[in-house]
Amino acid sequence: MMNIPETLTIGAFAKAAGVNVETIRFYQRKGLLLEPDRPIGGIRRYGPTDVDRVKFVKSAQRLGFNLDEVAQLLKLEDGTHCHESADLAAARLADVRLRLADLQRMELALSQLVKACSSSQGKVTCPLIASLHRHAPAGKTHTEGLKRTSLRN
Template sequence: MTAGLSIGKLAAAAGVNIETIRYYQRRGLLDEPPKPLGGYRRYLPGQVKRLRFIKRAQALGFTLNEVGALLSLDAVCTCSETRALAVRKLVMIEQKMADLAAMRQVLGGLVHKCDEGDGGAACPIIDVLNRE
């Protein structure tokens, strides 16, 4: 028997879907092993670690392009560049959080105005959205 994992076992070990593996291969994030004549591709156990790395980076908000950059930085051990990428991501997340907090405040106020209304007048939310 050939050493290595089938794509199904790789997917199960990494906690991802088989189509996710294929997508990452198309994106260049994961190598596709050669297919032996009359056989199935076999993945090295280290590919599980790489898949988990990709999923963890995505969970932290990194795009697949940024994950690719992180993977290339990991190969050359450049912590300062990796840190800079993480700092940029952190700043972006903080800005999104501020934007979401502002949206929450505005929507909360509009919902409150609806709650205060008598139901007969125009909807305050629709009025705000219709303003020029």
């Protein structure tokens, strides 16, 4: 990364890491990032390893890891715990697949509702508005309720 010692102020650090200062402070409160000692009469300084750590956190978040999971990954970052890292990633992948399935159901339901709205003629209640007024049956997701509603219309 950069060949500079611990000379970055928090503002320069945040800019180098591509985040804002409050993100740095938040990560420090969450224990994801150490807060350097403040020299007497001076300001805290950060270096390239701090920048790399924040970029690691942001990369993990983009993959869908929550901050607790990121903290676990940071504990495993020496590279010798690949099996544990893979277990975390497998759990995240399973969650992503569930969300994708949910999104596909939502896409189908909305597609059918849009089609039903387009084919409605005259003074007929809008199928989309009507379906949103109905409630999904107990134990089913709202998306499943919309899908069933749109199939009836």
